[in-house]
Amino acid sequence: xxxxxxxxxxxxxxxxxxxxxxxxxxxxxxxxxxxxxxxxxxxxxxxxxxxxxxxxxxxxxxxxxxxxxxxxxxxxxxxxxxxxxxxxxxxxxxxxxxxxxxxxxxxxxxxxxxxxxxxxxxxxxxxxxxxxxxxxxxxxxxxxxxxxxxxxxxxxxxxxxxxxxxxxxxxxxxxxxxxxxxxxxxxxxxxxxxxxxxxxxxxxxxxxxxxxxxxxxxxxxxxxxxxxxxxxxxxxxxxxxxxxxxxxxxxxxxxxxxxxxxxxxxxxxxxxxxxxxxxxxxxxxxxxxxxxxxxxxxxxxxxxxxxxxxxxxxxxxxxxxxxxxxxxxxxxxxxxxxxxxxxxxxxxxxxxxxxxxxxxxxxxxxxxxxxxxxxxxxxxxxxxxxxxxxxxxxxxxxxxxxxxxxxxxxxxxxxxxxxxxxxxxxxxxxxxxxxx
Amino acid sequence: xxxxxxxxxxxxxxxxxxxxxxxxxxxxxxxxxxxxxxxxxxxxxxxxxxxxxxxxxxxxxxxxxxxxxxxxxxxxxxxxxxxxxxxxxxxxxxxxxxxxxxxxxxxxxxxxxxxxxxxxxxxxxxxxxxxxxxxxxxxxxxxxxxxxxxxxxxxxxxxx
Numbered sequence: 001x002x003x004x005x006x007x008x009x010x011x012x013x014x015x016x017x018x019x020x021x022x023x024x025x026x027x028x029x030x031x032x033x034x035x036x037x038x039x040x041x042x043x044x045x046x047x048x049x050x051x052x053x054x055x056x057x058x059x060x061x062x063x064x065x066x067x068x069x070x071x072x073x074x075x076x077x078x079x080x081x082x083x084x085x086x087x088x089x090x091x092x093x094x095x096x097x098x099x100x101x102x103x104x105x106x107x108x109x110x111x112x113x114x115x116x117x118x119x120x121x122x123x124x125x126x127x128x129x130x131x132x133x134x135x136x137x138x139x140x141x142x143x144x145x146x147x148x149x150x151x152x153x154x155x156x157x158x159x160x161x162x163x164x165x166x167x168x169x170x171x172x173x174x175x176x177x178x179x180x181x182x183x184x185x186x187x188x189x190x191x192x193x194x195x196x197x198x199x200x201x202x203x204x205x206x207x208x209x210x211x212x213x214x215x216x217x218x219x220x221x222x223x224x225x226x227x228x229x230x231x232x233x234x235x236x237x238x239x240x241x242x243x244x245x246x247x248x249x250x251x252x253x254x255x256x257x258x259x260x261x262x263x264x265x266x267x268x269x270x271x272x273x274x275x276x277x278x279x280x281x282x283x284x285x286x287x288x289x290x291x292x293x294x295x296x297x298x299x300x301x302x303x304x305x306x307x308x309x310x311x312x313x314x315x316x317x318x319x320x321x322x323x324x325x326x327x328x329x330x331x332x333x334x335x336x337x338x339x340x341x342x343x344x345x346x347x348x349x350x351x352x353x354x355x356x357x358x359x360x361x362x363x364x365x366x367x368x369x370x371x372x373x374x375x376x377x378x379x380x381x382x383x384x385x386x387x388x389x390x391x392x393x394x395x396x397x398x399x400x401x402x403x404x405x406x407x408x409x410x411x412x413x414x415x416x417x418x419x420x421x422x423x424x425x426x427x428x429x430x431x432x433x434x435x436x
Numbered sequence: 437x438x439x440x441x442x443x444x445x446x447x448x449x450x451x452x453x454x455x456x457x458x459x460x461x462x463x464x465x466x467x468x469x470x471x472x473x474x475x476x477x478x479x480x481x482x483x484x485x486x487x488x489x490x491x492x493x494x495x496x497x498x499x500x501x502x503x504x505x506x507x508x509x510x511x512x513x514x515x516x517x518x519x520x521x522x523x524x525x526x527x528x529x530x531x532x533x534x535x536x537x538x539x540x541x542x543x544x545x546x547x548x549x550x551x552x553x554x555x556x557x558x559x560x561x562x563x564x565x566x567x568x569x570x571x572x573x574x575x576x577x578x579x580x581x582x583x584x585x586x587x588x589x590x591x592x593x594x595x596x
Contacts (some may be wrong), residue, residue, distance in 0.1 A: 201538075201572075203535055204536060223566050244543065244565070245540065247536055263572075264541075268543065289540040289544065291537055305534070305536075307496075310495060313534070337496075337533060339533065339537050340534040340535075341594075353533070355533075360523060380532070383534075427535070
């Protein structure tokens with residue numbers, strides 16, 4: 001009976017709605033039934049006043065959102081142990097659950113807390129990992145995400161990406177009275193911070209590899225120019241204001257260079273700028289449009305969109321000391337529109353906007369097999385961005401006549417929608433891993 | 437009551453304008469029109485009347501269609517004959533495809549118009565190119581009737 005219930009729960013994931021208090025609301029729109037069941041006992045709070053954050057709920061939501069885990073309902077828990085030596089493993093085996101998480105939170109001086117948790121393998125009756133983390137009120141949510149990361153890594157063998165950020169653009173208002181905002185939120189949509197506001201278009205946010213800066217395009221002086229802004233101090237500086245386009249910034253993996261699109265020499269071409277010296281090297285020379293550069297993880301070549309073959313397709317070019325190195329190589333052949341590449345952290349896959357039968361969807365090209373898989377199914381999917389662990393792709397789409405964000409697992413099996421209450425949200429960029 | 441009257445007045449004025457200019461209306465009723473470029477209501481027209489200030493393009497194309505060449509020639513004559521006038525050539529794309537590619541495409545469209553104007557005697561310093569890509573649609577629908585209105589170059593005169 002319990003097993004039956006669990007299968008139903010897995011299949012009906014598409015109906016689950018949670019996290020109502022966030023600026024971004026997350027709906028799981030496509031779930032999988034073979035997600036790993038896990039028992040998470042509510043962490044015991046040993047203080048007197050109410051704890052400002054529900055640590056257990058944050059961990060549950062994180063694991064569920066990944067599509068890899070299926071936390072069992074709280075009323076199915078057979079016991080509420082708070083320390084490891086109180087666990088009767090044989091009682092938990094009836095639930096057909098592999099893993100169990102328990103924990104407690106102790107108040108310390110001032111706004112400090114001690115959060116303790118343990119992860120167990122129920123069948124082996126052993127502890128897999130356990131941590132005691134000192135934190136403060138401001139960082140309680142982050143601590144919960146770090147615990148989710150530890151559990152994810154222990155059980156999946158891949159680093160978790162819950163303790164990360166998402167940058168995105170929101171647009172509110174009608175026609176030429178629009179207000180554009182560049183925002184940064186936690187990976188679950190909480191703690192939204194507005195980094196920059198303008199009544200002119202803002203586009204193309206790109207994270208620096210240390211997660212401290214975002215490069216973006218702003219029309220605040222009437223035309224597209226490039227800015228780099230510190231996410232924490234919010235201080236910004238203009239870094240490209242050439243005649244024509246100053247667009248499509250992409251930070252190199254070493255953080256020292258930016259690839260960008262300039263049309264100062266007459267035509268949109270790819271350049272690489274040294275962030276410190278502002279020295280430019282020109283990479284492409286072609287009469288067609290060349291834009292949307294993105295780096296391979298080794299920092300030695302770029303993938304970009306070019307119209308040189310008649311329509312937009314993806315190409316790869318090596319970066320030399322003074323320009324391109326070697327031949328430009330075409331990467332995409334399937335379909336007549338493949339653009340805005342983003343490369344998986346391991347460099348093995350390229351996600352892009354792919355047109356299939358008139359609809360613009362997110363495709364993933366496996367570079368070793370050259371096989372292209374379409375992951376999404378609406379008409380205007382765009383701006384794909386990989387999670388830093390390569391497990392999910394976040395992208396922009398339309399739902400109910402509004403611009404919303406969606407995330408899909410790289411295998412296409414789980415999908416979730418993130419929507420804000422007001423206006424459109426677009427151009428998501430998943431941050432790099434944060435320093436632990 | 438006064439407010440209601442005002443609204444009625446404004447709407448009858450609008451109807452008047454549309455009727456008087458005898459313009460062919462494209463697309464749906466809900467399309468939001470931009471007041472800075474009255475010419476766009478005549479989209480697709482081959483009339484070489486410089487009151488028409490929008491040139492339309494095919495999807496993913498930046499070549500000026502033959503039906504707009506006369507119109508561009510009319511603008512070229514007028515701008516060349518009025519050296520104090522400056523014109524911003526604003527390039528736009530429809531919502532399909534990627535944002536940055538569309539900004540590049542909008543710029544190519546505006547530059548294609550600029551090139552034709554310059555070839556016909558307009559001083560380069562009278563012209564300024566800027567592209568908004570898909571960021572500023574005039575028609576908000578999600579079909580070809582809206583898209584065809586959004587793939588455009590607007591000629592924004594100043595100093596007239």
